Amino acid sequence: MAKEKYYVVWEGVKPGIYRTWTDCQLQTKGYEGAKYKSFDSREEAVRAMASSPYAYIGKNAPSAKKPKSVDELPDTVILNSIAVDAACSGNPGQMEYRGVYVGNGQQLFHFGPTLGTNNIGEFLALVHGLAFLKQKGFDLPIYSDSKIAMKWVKDKQCKTKLEHTAKTDELFQLIARAEKWLRENRYSTKIIKWETREWGEIPADFGRK
Numbered sequence: 129m130a131k132e133k134y135y136v137v138w139e140g141v142k143p144g145i146y147r148t149w150t151d152c153q154l155q156t157k158g159y160e161g162a163k164y165k166s167f168d169s170r171e172e173a174v175r176a177m178a179s180s181p182y183a184y185i186g187k188n189a190p191s192a193k194k195p196k197s198v199d200e201l202p203d204t205v206i207l208n209s210i211a212v213d214a215a216c217s218g219n220p221g222q223m224e225y226r227g228v229y230v231g232n233g234q235q236l237f238h239f240g241p242t243l244g245t246n247n248i249g250e251f252l253a254l255v256h257g258l259a260f261l262k263q264k265g266f267d268l269p270i271y272s273d274s275k276i277a278m279k280w281v282k283d284k285q286c287k288t289k290l291e292h293t294a295k296t297d298e299l300f301q302l303i304a305r306a307e308k309w310l311r312e313n314r315y316s317t318k319i320i321k322w323e324t325r326e327w328g329e330i331p332a333d334f335g336r337k
Contacts, residue, residue: 134173138163138181145173149324157246158219198231205327206320207231211271212257213332214249220290221245225253227260228332230271236260244290244299250277251286253332255306258315269318273330278319284310 135152137143140162146152149166156162163181167173176184198207207230214225224240237260239252254277257270272278280286286303290296322330329335 132168134167134170136165136167136173136176136181136184138177140164143177145170145177160218198233200328201230202327205230206269209269209271209320210236210257210261211322211330211332212250212253213273213330213334214246214253215334216244216246216249217241219245220296223249224334225249225256226332226334227253227257227270230331233331242299243295245288247274247276247280248286248288248290248299248303250274251280251288252302252306254278254281254319255309258317259309259313261317262313262315267316269320271320271322271330273322273324275321278321281310281319 132147133149135146135149137146137152137155140155140159142155144155146155152164152166156164163185165176165181165184167176201207209230210227211230212225212227214223216223220243222241223244223246224238224242226238227236228234229236237256239256240249250272251274254270254272254274258281261268261270285307288303290299292300324330
């Protein structure tokens with residue numbers, strides 16, 4: 129059974145305690161200065177909500193919770209695989225992504241930070257993973273926790289609503305390259321949805337939730 133989490137939003141669209149990461153994101157994505165954190169029990173969340181966020185986040189906060197170790201992952205997870213994930217401070221904001229080998233957590237590639245959005249980062253991470261595996265000649269599956277990125281890859285198009293400006297031109301060049309790669313390359317790589325609620329954070333997670 130998946131372990132429950134509670135998300136405290138101190139500063140966001142509507143501060144409060146939320147039961148899912150999606151609900152938390154709805155209150156914080158694009159909200160300048162948003163402050164939020166996850167907790168393992170409602171009691172902890174209630175105490176945190178009544179306290180200053182700086183007791184839990186920022187330089188005085190305990191270190192971010194790491195993804196589960198290999199030994200803690202369920203048998204359903206394929207260890208001989210790679211996982212990709214992105215992180216973004218703001219929306220848009222400073223975005224970066226990376227890919228790691230699930231079997232030992234070794235980082236295989238990393239990009240950023242650059243101005244972007246989390247969805248774009250997830251998309252670019254997946255395409256980077258596909259290109260990386262093809263270049264190396266490895267036949268491994270890729271895990272992603274983003275349904276949006278998986279759909280964009282399937283459609284061979286990054287359907288972002290981010291405006292193409294002088295500040296985002298470099299990012300849009302990367303997007304164009306990724307879309308071109310998808311159109312011109314065939315691959316047999318299996319892309320699998322990482323089930324965060326059941327398995328914990330994806331191994332490529334940056335630990336900022």
